[in-house]
Amino acid sequence: MSPDVVRLTDVRKTYGGRRNAVTALDGVTIGFPRATFTAVMGPSGSGKSTFLHCAAGLDRPTSGSVMLEDEELSKLSEVDLTKLRRDRVGFVFQAFNLLPAFSVQDNVTLPLRLAGKRVKAEVVDRVLAQVGLAERRKHLPGELSGGQQQRVAIARALITRPAVMFADEPTGALDTRTAREVLNLLRASVDQVGQTVVMVTHDPVAASYADRVVFLADGKLVGELNRPTAEAVAERMTHLGAWAESAGVR
Template identity: 65%
Template sequence: MSSRREPPRTDELLRLQDVHKVYGRSRNNVAALAGVSLGFRRHSFTAVMGPSGSGKSTFLHCAALLDRPTSGSVLLDGQDLTAMRERSLTKLRRNRIGFIFQSFNLLPALTVVDNVTLPLRLAGKRPNRRLVAEVIERTGLTERRKHRPGELSGGQQQRVAIARALVTQPDLLFGDEPTGALDTETSLEILGLLREAVDSGEQTAVMVTHDPVAASHADRVVFLVDGRVKAELERPTVQQVASHMTQLGAWARSQRPVGADRGL
């Protein structure tokens, strides 16, 4: 029997602890995040919202370690990712984290199948045909598997992006405005796929969005203002989210000097 002990497994998959992100130096620095502490339960769906310049994008980049925090810790299963070297971090992201972006980020010369399996091939892994077929079917792309992005609608391209994120069977899914470029009906279909990924018990999802309807599909909404967590909602409704955004937007504007806009 091996004497190696597995780390204790808790209900919390991801935690940001007192995370700060400062851009620039001296008098011209900008604090995009100012001490964010948040935990994310396994198999949960969290939406992150806030007024313009609240730090949403910076939060996502730091949570996924696409950008290193200036200080503080980002822990995945209790392991501090901020202490890892870049090579190890890249490997961890490939194996455990999936990304879905507003702009799809598909390669135009590749077919649906080739775009979906690209992360596996970049990691030097041979795609499992059964798993690839299952993910493509799950995202409604079976009839489009040989098409290229230019032959697909925006919604279909986002489905490819979701399939690409799911094919590595990640623990975490990060979405950066994944429905921002889509019409209402297509957005609901994409949100349904994200909701299904969480409800199947396989993924934990964190999505940055400006849309109260999108946020209402999440289990929890976290509101950022000026780089800080200002409020949270559990089991949100569209009306509750919209009301909070209106109030926080007005509060944020009242706190800033005229002409100040960090745009982060």
């Protein structure tokens, strides 16, 4: 088995027909090792969202392969792909996507119940404690702050012990202090329980919480930084933005 939890090999994604084809990903090859935190950055229109959707099995690449542990995603039926995402992939988005009539605990345990799995009290207790919401389990989302709602979303993503968690701009709707709390929680999930996290972000400060930052431009990987600082990421993005603008990237 590959040491990478997720591996993309020569992935291309093209939208439209032959006359109006748009290439969103252009031969991307990259792996994400277990228990690592990777940030994905790039100018608007660089292919970040398409990259995340293909890596997470939400969209099928036009060509190339996506491996999740021992599974080649392109070979799975839609039913099997849905089951794999439910059981082995966690998702956290900028919009918290909580059910407003469900309590914190019911929102967190929803993936288990949808899968027909028994909800073990000790697992729920552990995950709620991990995100600092043990005392809020009976509250409704509307009774929580934005940061607390995002922590519920993270707990929901962690409850199935997924192979990988994909986060799409998870701090985009949060203030600076609350964003820092959420990023510390993602960082702790990597360091303390060995979670693998892949996060799309536009924020150099958010990216500095990752082990490495990979940069996309015009659908291609154009560089990476290991042990990033916010300053180094911002500088790289400044140059990347200038390069992308001159290359006609939208």
